[in-house]
Amino acid sequence: MKLDHSNRAHAKLSASGAKQWLNCPPSIKASEGIADKSTVFAEEGTFAHELSELYFSLKYEGLTQFEFNKAFQNYKRNQYYSEELREYVEEYVANVEENITKL
Template sequence: MKLDHTNRAHAKLSASGAKQWLNCPPSIKASEGIVDRTSIFAEEGTFAHELSELYFSRKYGGLTEIEFNKAFSNYKHNEYYSEELREYVEQYVDMVEERVNEAKA
């Protein structure tokens, strides 16, 4: 299983840009054609999202434990992987699971 968000288009109405586009709706159109720049922080965030998606695929997407472990071992070799980041991702996944369970109740 290969998750790769680096080639996805960035959302025009992203949460990170909400303050800007809510206060200035024309900024959405004005920003068209401007090349997205990246930073190590954005790359680390993308990696965290991909790792989260791996966890969610195991919980909700039918990914087997063997498939998860194989993919996870690849993630552990990524330059952005750390035990601290893994703990944050697991906390995030647990929080989302709690919200899903509350919504189902």
């Protein structure tokens, strides 16, 4: 299982750009065609989203434990992987699950 969120289109009204587009709505149109600049923080966040999706695939999309373990070993070799990030991802997954049960 290979997740690659880095090649997805970025949202025009992203949370990370909210300060700009809320204060200057014309900037949305003005920024069309300008390539997004990636930062190490954005790349780490993308990696965290991909790791989260792996956990959700195990729980909700029929990914087997074997497939999860194999993919997880690959994720552990990523430059952005750390035990701290894994703990944050697991907290996030647990929080989402808790909120799903409230629906």
